Amino acid sequence: MDLINNPNYSKVEGWVGAVYCLSIDMIQSTEAALKRSSQEQNTFNSFLVKQIGPHIRKLALEDAIVQFTGDGWLVMTDKERKIPALICFAWIMAKLFQKEMAELTGFEIDKISPLRLAISSGFDMSVQMPDGSMHWVGDSARRSVRAAACCHVNEVLVDYNVMQGVINDFEIEGIDFEQRRLEKPGLKWEENLNLQTIHKFNPQFRNELHAPEWFVYTLSMMGRIEEAIQLAQQAAETLVERSKQASDPKEVLKKWNLLMASAPDHSILSTLMDKIKKSDLVPNIYTYNILIQKAENHESAMTWLGEMKSKGIHPNTSTYQILVEIAPNYAEAVRYIDEVGEKYLNAASYNILFQKVPNFEEARKLFNRIGKKGIATNFSIYHQMIKITPDYQSARELLNEMELKGIPPNVVTYSMLLKKVSNYEEVSILMDEMEAKGIPSDVVF
Incomplete structure (x- = not known):
């Protein structure tokens, strides 16, 4: 099953190049699945996609090929600059997968399989599948699957080539492969990949960092909020300098927006917004949507909305979906809908609305209303x-x-x-x- 499958993902068919593959393996997943009812397993599988989706988007891995293997995931990219994002994703999964899946499914955490994770590189060929989509075949997936089999519980292994991309930001140590072979006698191994284990995430800000927002997001997910804020502030100073020299202000503003979206909470947003303005950049609808969504409270969100409108920037679909989400009560949420019409709402917006309904009578009205709109x-x-x-x-x-x-x-x-x-x-x-x-x-x- 492809979660994300971009038909124009990479080079033309037959192109051969370096590919980086993350293998995520749920330990004893078959045994765990057999203990669940069919309906429970269907629920579990549907939440697997919901669990990884936000992390994939926040780490800009939407252009990766993501495949469900039955026991986990393969995440593949040919973009070397995305190696840090791939490792951040692996680190988040290793630390949070069981907790997040327990929260999503309602299952006890000890009934959620832990993971083995490994990232390996290889020279793969781009091939076109019968449905027209592009996929990679070659060494990267085979190596990462073999490497994952060596892992201890919730461990992340990387090969030498991958390690070079993040050596400044993670504490990495070589593994005793012969000892692992003794621990896992059935291990398949055709070559020595020089695997390293990741011990700790200690990102260091550097001007040449391609996407500091990935590290800010990962620190935030780990609960290391002060470090995330500090890193965001350091990245902001660099962006100020880049803004002065930028030939394309829109591209620089995009970087600002990504940094703001990764911020752990509202406390740093005003500071970042001030720096954007001092850089002579003009905030756009995406900037204000982030500010509204991350605002400390509804009053602050309304202040940002008012500023946005005063600049002649009109709310878009995302703005109104955010307003429905942050509305303090059902009546306020409905007011936003009545203001612009229901064309701005999607299924997720209605899910949020139902969580705000004050009584069954209003819920039934809303239920009938969406039925007439043809929304499932x-x-x-x-x-x-x-x-x-x-x-x-x-x-x-x-x-x-x-x-x-x-x-x-x-x-x-x-x-x-x-x-x-x-x-x-x-x-x-x-x-x-x-x-x-x-x-x-x-x-x-």
Whole structure:
């Protein structure tokens, strides 16, 4: 399964060049999957994509080829400058995958497989697949998969070529490969890749850093907020100098926007905005959308919105989606919708709206409203409806409607239903249904 598949990803078919591949392997994933019901496994698989998506976007890896292997992921790029992004992504996954998947799925963290991660380089050939998409075939994937098999739990290994791209920012140490072979007697190994293990992430700011925002984001994800802010401030000083010499101000402003988007919280945004203005750059809609989304509170967001409008910059689709998201209550969110019309809303916006509805009557109105718009109701919307439903019978009808639309209920759905049941007979019926559908009844909450 391709998460991201750009048909114009790289060179023409038959081009051979250096490719860097990250292999992410979920340890004993098959064993873990067999312990889940089919519905639980479907839920788990869908959240695998949701878990990596934000990190892929924040680290500018949208142009990479990302493939789900059944036991994990392969992430491949031919861009040498993206090596730091690839390692930052691996580091985030090693440290946060189990925690984030537990939060997304509702599963206990010890039921989420830990990872083995390795990044290797190789000379690959670009080939065109039957569907017209471009893929890489060659050494990089084979080497990274072999290297990942050497990993300890949640360890990140890199080969020598990859290590050279980040040697200043990570504490790296060679591994005792012979010892690893003894630990893993079935290990396949055709060549010595000179693997190194990454111990610690200690980014050092340098003027030649291609994308300091990747390191700022990674530090933020690790909870190292003060270090992230310090690095962002150092990067901002360099951008001020670049702004003075820039032949293309739009490109420099793009770098500013990326840096602001990676900032860990609102505390540094005003400082960065002041530096942008002092650099004689004109903030654009993307700049203000970031400021509005990361504002300390709704009042601050409105201040940024007012400044944006005073500069003659009109809100776009993203602006209104952000406003719906940060609205302090349902009435305020609806006001934004009425102001511009529903053409600016997508399914994610409606999911957020449902989380703000004050009562079932308003929820039902909104539910009917999106039905008339032809927007498909999804898992999250049904769950929010069931949660706010005042009685068991109404919740039961929503469950039946879910199933008719091909949206399978899970343990969370039944947990909400059980909280609304008033007699033992209905509890027994629900428990029997769960058993028939392979949904474990011993983990309801």
